[in-house]
Amino acid sequence: MPLTIDQLDTPCVLVDIDRAEANLARAQDYADAHRLRLRPHIKTHKLPRFAKRQVALGAIGITCQKLGEAEVMADAGLDDIFLPYNIIGPEKLHRLRRLNERLTLAVTADNAPTIEGYAATFAEAEKPLRVLVECDTGMGRCGVQSPEEAVALAALIAGSRGLAFGGIMTYPPAGSPGPARELLGAIIAALADAGLPPAIVSTGGTPDLWSAHETAAATEYRPGTYIYLDRYQVAKGVGTLDDCALTVLTTVVSRPTDDRAIVDAGSKALTSDLLGLSGYGLVLGYPDAVVTGLSEEHGTIDFSASARKPEIGERLRILPNHACPVSNLFDRVHLVSGDHVVATETVAARGRVD
């Protein structure tokens, strides 16, 4: 175990444990102050250690995006998991049934065939499967488009042996005045009118974390990136650069021209995610440097606007645009406090694609 960052080989992921802890505590304090129940999304860290820590700090459970992630977290002892996904196909439904026997679980559906698959799988189960209806409040991804659809699916769930209607789930949270908030309100009202008031109204997203309390109907909130933050979240004003916990440590391997540096972190370390930003990350200590391009194993950085330019062998820390997919690219991450390496964790839920 290396004792300091200087002894780590590059490229590697550093997670500043003090910053991560501060980010977790700040969000939990906010949630507590507003009587919001947090159910953090583990997609960002994919580490049982942090999932347990989130629960220890007051989270009511966790959110996983894939069945495979939920299985890893269940194996690690997490016992209350929300899986906001349409689980389809015999193999996955079999795994879902086994998972439901082990812990407090809920899934989502936004269509009848998915619910029919759940019903066929759980009709004879001792313990019913809790199903929430996913609503599209502006993401343009999954989700029912109208109160009528939401009521029809809720009724289908409630009327299916082996299933229990758990409520509704949406993203983004639709707290601001506008069509999304109107739709969410109309769905909740229609469900109440139909005798199916949603016990859970689950919303989420780190960009809207600090205004989560404005979605008055929400009972649970699922932030993910808040533990690490990233360049995109800073651009969104969710935190500052000094709050960002995850960086990629990289080495300058080439200085072909006065202005160009090549580092040993490419898209296999930083991902190609731009999220509307300019450049593929921020080089800490070199605010004017631009990560202009990534090959798989090379990052190209333009230092033409920087007064000081790095030498070959210098190590740079790059703040990625998007922290979550970076966690998925590394088998291990190093937890650091200042320059000290506190622990090296296996990213247990990495690569769980199904």
Add this chain to the structure above:
Amino acid sequence: MPLTIDQLDTPCVLVDIDRAEANLARAQDYADAHRLRLRPHIKTHKLPRFAKRQVALGAIGITCQKLGEAEVMADAGLDDIFLPYNIIGPEKLHRLRRLNERLTLAVTADNAPTIEGYAATFAEAEKPLRVLVECDTGMGRCGVQSPEEAVALAALIAGSRGLAFGGIMTYPPAGSPGPARELLGAIIAALADAGLPPAIVSTGGTPDLWSAHETAAATEYRPGTYIYLDRYQVAKGVGTLDDCALTVLTTVVSRPTDDRAIVDAGSKALTSDLLGLSGYGLVLGYPDAVVTGLSEEHGTIDFSASARKPEIGERLRILPNHACPVSNLFDRVHLVSGDHVVATETVAARGRVD
């Protein structure tokens, strides 16, 4: 072991073994016809099985981009590896020395500090390290910029105890008339004048594969993607859609609107690589569909221009824009012949970031 594709859970990677074999044979036949020596880049498949197959078909060895990849391939029995990278830092240099003892190895350098690191590591080694000088012939990444630099580095290598000057390496191949070809010619001439004629002139890249013979000075060629091809290579005219061997099998999990389908393959399966293309992949059988967006675990597809639209539960095969990073996201890939699953291979060199 599932016997047919229908029994595989999604998302997963399918590699059409017949197409891959045809792609390998076509390239080897071309190389043989032009007396070009192939040294395929394993970054695309990351599988010992295919590396061995490439050598069995006539490749003189393989290319790896990272030391960790080379270690995996050496463990699998590959015994002639080119590592075109500046290897920097005590930990990596230690690993490099051990690797050089095991097989026929060569690395690159484009700067003096890297060569000094090699020299310090190999001064007392029984077997010298072969070092090629990397030249920038238009990629704008690593590589010396002038014949003078190339000669200076070649002389530094040749004059260092424990090192042997192996030649030069470049990408792209600079076969067409223009400044890149002029630079490459000038570098070779300058080295010859200095009494350091390059034994190896290594070029590469699948986009230029079929014109590789036009770079008359080249002695070795390093194609990578040619084994699988992908949407980008088809756009470049390297092959046709019917030549593409790697696809991502995915399931339609949601149909929120008439035109929108959501599949269970997102950026964690397809990557965010656009490579200048429109959309994040091509949906086979639906030529007018557009993969408009990817979240980590969801792909959003617009079927508004498609007469036929898929139903929930339908499985789609998506040709990714860029095959290589897809291989890096999956622990396993399925080799298929028609609808039959021939083998499931662990992607042994996946995630070898250092």
